[in-house]
Amino acid sequence: MPRSRDRHGRGIRGPLALPHTWSSRPVPLRHPSRTDFFTDCVTDAMSAIAAVNPTALDGVLVGVEDVPQWSPTWSADRVPMSAALEGTGDSKAQVVLYERPLEHRAVTRAQLRRLVYRTIVEQLSALTGTPLAELTGIDDADWDL
Template sequence: MNSFVRRRDRRGRGIRGPLLPPGAPARRTRADLFDDTVLAAMDRLERRWPAVSGTELAVEDVPPSDPAPWETRGVPLGRLFPAESGQPARIVVYRRPVESRALDAEDRVRLVNDVLVEQVAELLARTPEEIDPDVGRP
C-alpha cells in the first residue's frame, strides 16, 4: 500500500477555502459598511435630539414597489413610519438608492445624514435646518 497523502486537487491548485477568516475587517460587505454609516449618523442625531432615542431604525435594500400616494417624486431614499397603536416610530433608509446617488464614500455619509435629518425633522415637526444646520450642504 502506498501511504501517499493528496495535498492538492486533481488540477494542482491546492486546497480551496475562504480567502479571509470570518472575523477579518476586509470581509465586511458594502451592506455592513452602510449599516455602520446609518448607525453613526443616527447616534449623532440622538445625542443632539434625545426625543428620537425611542425610534426604531431600519435599513432596507430598496423601497417597496408600491409607493405611498404622497410619494410621487421618484425613488425615496428614506421613509418615516409614525408611531401608532403602541408601536414606536420607525425610520427606514433605502441602501441602494442612496448608494446609487452618492459619488464616493464621503458623499454617501453626507447623503445618509441628510436623509436621516429629513426623517427626524418630520418626526419632530421641525424643519431640517433646525435639526442640523449643515443639512444639504456639500
C-alpha cells in the first residue's frame, strides 16, 4: 500500500486519524474562519483602545452586523462600513461595524485588522468627541499615513 494520498478522487484524502500528543506528527494548524478572524480583529482593536485610554469605551457598546439595512439614498458604490448611534437616557451609545463592507474594502487580513481598528477609533471619536490622539496615542496629523 502506498504511503501517499490518492489525489485522483478514488481514495481517502489525508490521514485516517488526527495526530495526538503521543505521536511525533504535529497537529496541523487551521486558519480561523472569516467570521472568527473578524471577531478577533474587533476584540484586538477594543483591547488596544482600552490600553491607551481605559475610559474610552465606558458607556459604549460595540456590535457587529453582517450587512447594513439598505437605504435607497445610497449609491451602489457607497455602502457604510459602520454606524455610531447616540445613547438615550435608558440605553448606551453604540458603534455598529458592518462585517461584509469592511471585508470588501480590505485586500489582506492585515489590512482588515487595520481597517477595523481605524473604523472603531473614528466612530468613537465622532460619538464621544474625544480627539484621535487620546484614543490612539498618535497625533492627528500622523493618522492619515
